[in-house]
Amino acid sequence: MLMRIDASNGLPIYDQIVRQVKFAVAHGAFRPGDLVPSVREMALQVAVNPNTVARAYRDLQVDGVLEPLRGEGLRITKDALKQCQADRKRLLRDRLRGAIVECRRGGLDTDDIRKLIDDVLKDTVREGVSS
């Protein structure tokens, strides 16, 4: 599980963790029944305060993605897969929508936007994107 926190993202760190865990479940890196990395371990991985990770895990429990094992850790729920796939689509769609709406408000027409997007798509043709 590769976690990347981007401070210049605008999104709070705990939110980025929530999203990335959901995305990992959605595409199979985490599977129902798996134990998620412990609060303290995840905090080390992403170089962040344990409280921030705890906050993210708490949100994920509220969303029904994680369930507690009393003193053992946190487990991906049985229903998480379907839900995370739906969440992923919604979250990514919303973010794309925000960017595209700003393009339109900035005076770009659909063709301009398509050109920009094609550029970026070529620019990011692999997971290991430079940024």
Add this chain to the structure above:
Amino acid sequence: MLMRIDASNGLPIYDQIVRQVKFAVAHGAFRPGDLVPSVREMALQVAVNPNTVARAYRDLQVDGVLEPLRGEGLRITKDALKQCQADRKRLLRDRLRGAIVECRRGGLDTDDIRKLIDDVLKDTVREGVSS
């Protein structure tokens, strides 16, 4: 000049103002030599504290987009047009890039992303987008 501030945007308000002024210059809603709305007037328009607008105008001066007229107001500089068009492209490209990178990290391939984007583009075919 239509200004829209979105609190759920992630971006600070003063940053949103900076971007929207630049975009307005870039596509001709503001022209070099024009006076920008006064700090207090703009604050009323966007329902925001005057200090926040002042902060945005200060940033725009640092960027060379605005210049002061001693006791009269702030004027769009002569060089603003070219610079704002370049800034607009860069800022919007960066935002699109951020969204697309998150899509790729989330496990979507290029076709998935294109489908999502086409959806959103159809969904936002006019300036007066619902959101």
Add this chain to the structure above:
DNA sequence: CCTACCGTACTATCTGAATAGTACACAGGA
């Protein structure tokens, strides 16, 4: 039993963003 790890709940502190309110020097018009 004891140690280690688990989530969780606290308190305190720091920072950036935003708000509120006041004050000042400058220009323009009546």
Add this chain to the structure above:
DNA sequence: TCCTGTGTACTATTCAGATAGTACGGTAGG
């Protein structure tokens, strides 16, 4: 001259996000 509007510079306050540190009850394994 006086009044109004301009940008600008302050201080104080509130709030969310993040950090730091401590503590507690539950579980597993030696």
